[in-house]
Amino acid sequence: MFRQVPMVEIDGMKLVQTRAILNYIASKYNLYGKDIKERAILAQITQKARKCYFPAFEEVLKSHGQDYLVGNRLSRADVHVVELLYHIEELNDSIVANFPMLQGLRIRVSNLPTVKKFLQPGSQRKPFEDEKFVEELKKNFF
Template identity: 55%
Template sequence: MSGKPVLHYFNIQGRMESIRWLLAAAGVEFEENLLMGQEDLEKLRNDGLLMFQQVPMVEMDGMKMVQSRAILNYIATKYNLYGKDMKERLLIDMYTEGMADLFELFIKLMSSPTEQRDAAKSLIKDRAKNRFFPAFEKVLKSHGQDYLVGNKLSKADILLTELLYMVEEFDASLLTSFTLLQALKTRVSNLPNVKKFLQPGSQRKPYSTKIY
């Protein structure tokens, strides 16, 4: 075994994509065990590797970690992407939980019946433009710093950048009036590790195959 983290998930973005983003931004090389179907998932279950019988699962540091937010918190702590103290960690958690609410709307969209998708899309547009993006824009404006918390790259910046790419691919016009968010997206995207992850041929999964 190479010693690299091994990510067990399907060949889609889904709930593993944020973990891919965070590892890549931290400069951590990882391997993937891509599940091709239900049989591969059942094998992991039958081998007793999934605590709650579901993926994502990450093998790392001698552990088989499940639950995506717990995994993200572990990675952020290990690679110093989780603030310098309890107050900064609270802010990072507040911001990432807000992002998670918007991510969940995308999950709901993907699982919605066809006749309900227009309403689900409208809800995403409304919440992104009128609730979540104004809040993050206000945070950046309030302190005038490069990053959301402590003027240092954190889990919150990386996951927000991932979300901005998702929303941009969904409807680019939603970002038009949020100049500070656009600047953050550019700033994080130009970091060498992230820039590499955004290149064709990386382990980043395309939006077009996103399934929840």
């Protein structure tokens, strides 16, 4: 089980599989929204983040005028979308330039102290290596 990647050691546990890791961290740091309505919206956004709906996310941020995608605090959806933005920028940074609200979200999330530390050179951040994911991104954006 622990020969899988990614693996995170947290709170005396070794967690594998991205979804399990994200679920644990989201639960631990209250990133699931304040109520059942916000959790439902977060689930939708998280699912859409995998399909690169940047125009929809841009519209969500414009429509409610808040700093984050759901409510006015950091959520799991914000983390997913910002991670995707970083991956897209690694392939072609001009695509993200078309979405100023998402750029603002990326800046806000990236400036959080723990995220900022994680993004520094020499951190444990790894580039994406999943060729299927790269091909999907290229198909959607290039």
